[in-house]
Amino acid sequence: MFKHLFKLIWKKKKSSFLMMLEIFVSFLILFAVWTLSFYNYRNYSKPSGIDHENVWAVFINFNTDNDSLKTIYRDLVRQKLKTYAEIEAFAFTSSNMPYSFSSSNSSMKYNGRETHPEFMSVDPTYPDVLKMKLTEGRWFTEGDKVNKIKPIVITQKMKDDLFGNDNALGKIIGEKDDRKQVIGVLRHFKFENDFQAETACMLEPLNGWHTDMLVRVKPGTTVETEAKLSKAIVQLGKDWSVEIQHLDNMKANKNRIIWVPILILLIVCGFLIFNVALGLFGVLFQTISRRKQEIGVRRAIGATKSHILWHFVGETAVITTFGIILGLFFAIQFPLLNVFDLDAFTYVMGIVLAIISIYVLVIACALFPSKQASEIYPAVALHEE
Amino acid sequence: MIKLKNIEKVYRTSTIETLALNEINLEVGKGEFLSIMGPSGCGKSTLLNIMGLLDEPSKGEITVDNETIRDFSDKKLAHFRNQKLGFIFQSYHLINDLPVLDNVELPLLYRSASANERTQLATEALQKVGLSNRVKHYPTQLSGGQKQRVAIARAIVGRPEIILADEPTGNLDSAMGNEIMDILINLNKNDGTTIVMVTHDENMAKKTNRLVRLFDGTQVM
Numbered sequence: 001m002f003k004h005l006f007k008l009i010w011k012k013k014k015s016s017f018l019m020m021l022e023i024f025v026s027f028l029i030l031f032a033v034w035t036l037s038f039y040n041y042r043n044y045s046k047p048s049g050i051d052h053e054n055v056w057a058v059f060i061n062f063n064t065d066n067d068s069l070k071t072i073y074r075d076l077v078r079q080k081l082k083t084y085a086e087i088e089a090f091a092f093t094s095s096n097m098p099y100s101f102s103s104s105n106s107s108m109k110y111n112g113r114e115t116h117p118e119f120m121s122v123d124p125t126y127p128d129v130l131k132m133k134l135t136e137g138r139w140f141t142e143g144d145k146v147n148k149i150k151p152i153v154i155t156q157k158m159k160d161d162l163f164g165n166d167n168a169l170g171k172i173i174g175e176k177d178d179r180k181q182v183i184g185v186l187r188h189f190k191f192e193n194d195f196q197a198e199t200a201c202m203l204e205p206l207n208g209w210h211t212d213m214l215v216r217v218k219p220g221t222t223v224e225t226e227a228k229l230s231k232a233i234v235q236l237g238k239d240w241s242v243e244i245q246h247l248d249n250m251k252a253n254k255n256r257i258i259w260v261p262i263l264i265l266l267i268v269c270g271f272l273i274f275n276v277a278l279g280l281f282g283v284l285f286q287t288i289s290r291r292k293q294e295i296g297v298r299r300a301i302g303a304t305k306s307h308i309l310w311h312f313v314g315e316t317a318v319i320t321t322f323g324i325i326l327g328l329f330f331a332i333q334f335p336l337l338n339v340f341d342l343d344a345f346t347y348v349m350g351i352v353l354a355i356i357s358i359y360v361l362v363i364a365c366a367l368f369p370s371k372q373a374s375e376i377y378p379a380v381a382l383h384e385e
Numbered sequence: 386m387i388k389l390k391n392i393e394k395v396y397r398t399s400t401i402e403t404l405a406l407n408e409i410n411l412e413v414g415k416g417e418f419l420s421i422m423g424p425s426g427c428g429k430s431t432l433l434n435i436m437g438l439l440d441e442p443s444k445g446e447i448t449v450d451n452e453t454i455r456d457f458s459d460k461k462l463a464h465f466r467n468q469k470l471g472f473i474f475q476s477y478h479l480i481n482d483l484p485v486l487d488n489v490e491l492p493l494l495y496r497s498a499s500a501n502e503r504t505q506l507a508t509e510a511l512q513k514v515g516l517s518n519r520v521k522h523y524p525t526q527l528s529g530g531q532k533q534r535v536a537i538a539r540a541i542v543g544r545p546e547i548i549l550a551d552e553p554t555g556n557l558d559s560a561m562g563n564e565i566m567d568i569l570i571n572l573n574k575n576d577g578t579t580i581v582m583v584t585h586d587e588n589m590a591k592k593t594n595r596l597v598r599l600f601d602g603t604q605v606m
Binding site for chain 2: 001003004007008011012293294296297298299300301302303304305306307377378379382383
């Protein structure tokens, strides 16, 4: 039967070509949408590695450019915050804290391997604030600050990039004057948004000039405490200013930057696919009304209603298969050429989901006209001119 | 072979009711070559469609090959048509997108026949109608007479016991018409195929065993 369908389609290759082209374009669009959606879903479903609930980001302006003064002021703030029962933990951090719009990258090399990690400078209490857990090693302490070789905690991605399957703990990276030793590894650390892929990141003890901080408060802490805290910090110095933001709001903002464009893309693609579906529907209806006599003959010589139904669905499926094969040729280049640095599995899933969607779409569009064809009365069809 | 008892066919629309066939009682014996004649619109094709189980009578009973056709499912009717009946139409009704061989194989597609078996039977059928040199041609590359011979090959490929022909020579000149008629007569005489043929041509009708005349849906002879 496949050979029979193929012969019919081959003879009508000119008219089938347009439909095939439509399927091909739809396949590529769906491939892009599914790959993007699957990539983001996969990242979203992985743990972030941090607990952002009840964490505030406190941005302090000490109104000075003097790093020594900033260090003293930071200690003043630390002393003050310790007096608050509502505060569970706090840590000073570089401005590229989770869900912020700041970023700081550097290049790190080890034995010919290179990676470009996000570079964070934080207090030793940082993991207590964000409830981060290490999979290997330990976090740095106040005592580590005096070490000539800076201790660093790295993410699993950075470990994989630089050390592969080797043990990372104790390894020293960096230039002579700025050497760093790996003392801990974090399995997950999504600091940009929930859709972030595993990223290379390294955290080292805080240096001189950073004045932003993260504060974990007890659940149920009210805005009054926030106002009280803000006021207390401002009163510690002359012309200081403070801004407090909640980490969950910052996260929602950063997430929106990712999912809103995806949603818009999905809506646009939805309309596009809807138009393709309408086109297919129309073409099939026209084809069937043009082939009524053929349907009559087939019914006369022994085709059941079901044969007719599946004949037309089958013809559409064969054209669809050709469109998909053409699309596959292009889609398969993405994992082969490692385009956009996505893993092959994501592309394969994008291809599989696009194939399923196209077949579901086409068969859904073909079913109704084909059902109509199967209901054509043979005696009537044979006498229509 | 075919027995029609009190067959009546009424076409109804919201405003009009047309009696196409009225009290038709007809028996076609095994191996008989019967022709049906009558003026246009007298119900010849309707009668043939009812005999070929392509249409249902409004009243009456049909028996084909000792089997009374009553409440048959679509599947059973299709199977019955496929196994027992072959159809030839005035306008051939070949599928122009398929080559001759594939057109002839068509009834076998709806049977559990292998591709080789289909090709062998279709080639034999085409040999029988003298078209074995046209297997790869498309219907659009053939003359009217050749097309009708392909249609005959398609009708006989499944070796049916009954062939129903609706004005098979209607679109052909007399020479071509005679050729087609000779093929049908051979099928009737040599293979014992029962043939019911609707025709407008007295000369063709005279070549058959028996003639039935219809007038305004009623059997007059």
